[in-house]
Amino acid sequence: MEAASDSPNFKLGNLRPEDWIGVLALVAIMAAMSAGVFFRYVLNDSLSWSEEFARYGLIYVTFIGTTTAIRRRTHVRVDIIDLVLRAEAKHWVRLLVDIACLLFLAYLCWRTTQIMGFLQSSRTPAMQIPVNWIYGGMLAGLGMATFRQLMIIGNDLEELRS
């Protein structure tokens, strides 16, 4: 789960667009929550939007970060198969796994698009922004994840060939 926290060779240049968007979303959540706490305890005046904003920000972070974790292969998985199989068999299983993930992500994209069709006129309770702005973030994240998964499969095939 915390494979990310062990990167001593962290380089800013290795960050991709989705990483920067995700970090910005995280900072936005932090700012909103901090403002919420500050207003409530220091100014004794609750902000109506900060909680909702932060919750939706977390949805952005979740699905954009899914992309990052797919690219860097840092999603939580059981890696017992790596200990059992020989190198060549491992590559084939990995390809199979990546194709399964690709299909799932693409399927989710399709269903999310569908649901956005139904929610066109819905607005959020506190901020009164279109609900589809949040579902849109989910869709964008899933779409990028699908794209990265496709690239990963390309890598798999190249590894298999060599």
Add this chain to the structure above:
Amino acid sequence: MILLLGSLLALLAIGVPVFAALGISSTVYMLVHDIQPLIAVQQMFAGIDQFPLLAVPFFVLAGNLMNASEITDRIYSFATTVFGRFRGGLGHVNVFGSLIFAQMSGTAVADASGLGTIEIKAMRKEGYDTSFAVGLTAASATLGPLIPPSLAMVIYGSVASVSVGQLFVAGIVPGLLLALSFHGIVHILSVQRGYPRGQACSGREVGVAFARALPALFTPVIIIGGMMAGVFTPTEAAVVAALYALALDLMLYRNMDVRSIIRVLFETFETTAVIMVMVACSVVFGAILVREQVAQDFTRLLLQIASEPWQVMLALNIMLLIAGMFLDTIAIILIVTPVILPALQASGIDLVQFGVVMVLNLMIGLITPPVGLLLFVLARIARLDFAATVCACIPFIAPMLLVLMLVALVPSLSLFLPNTFYRN
């Protein structure tokens, strides 16, 4: 139901990421049973659109910030001045340092990779066996999720609909017991093997080290104190802890540049997403479990073989220990909790107590083969091969099992504090 669980296990076994394994098995089930699939997307959305879960990024961030600055070193030198003088002193320092660090971090891996690196290096230099150093560091890192704050407990609280504040407070006494049991085994092994004593420090030196570590030691006062006094919700406490850690780094220690701040933010972002996308998919999976009445069937089956609460407790613990050998902590909490909730309620086991039992149980899974997150992390840090790391951890499993048994069988160990502070 066989389709659902069978496909999940098969997908997990070939190495499909947990989130996708949950999602794919649910999707296949929904297609076969002709369930409206759009519900699933809404369930994923609603599953992570929850205020308590906002604590996740902030507790991750607070831990990462502590690790990136010199806070960890200061905690370590303070622990050395206190415990260095005893036989096997650095062993005691290891436990005590982790205990302090646990009050700021919510995961075991943060502890092992930050403090653990310093501890193992120091212990090797002073002539301790590498296996003792590695095993102890792994074991003491498991204090992280038990002592509040705790990521695992935030997740359990959201799945089981239990107050996260109560769970946090309930973990304090079991966490201290675990630390005590580690001190015990360090003492026994050190005397047996003749590990060295460190230098005794004067009261003045202890005082100086304490003062240097004080800003960090103050964090639990904010988090635990604020929650127990009812000032903060756990989510707000997480925000305040992260802001406090950030303020310490930027204003007091000033050893973080823009690059390291971005690194910390990026790591927090990725870790948060990896956890939350599992939460999202597990909600869909959980809804199908409910529809299939899996939990009811499981309860009936369990109550047939186990009638007394202690028997239920034993059966569930054995199940969790086995699951913990293969699967990640958060993933197990997400998958298993909805299945066993009715059984817990039917046999009168308190959900807060069980949360602590579950986390403690799964911590053992972090240091048992074939899959154990802490084993992987420490094998890399100590440059030890996997089998040697596994062996190094074995002596420390005994005290963990002992404390697990105590906490499982004596409810008041975990429930005394939350009953005193929350339920009057």
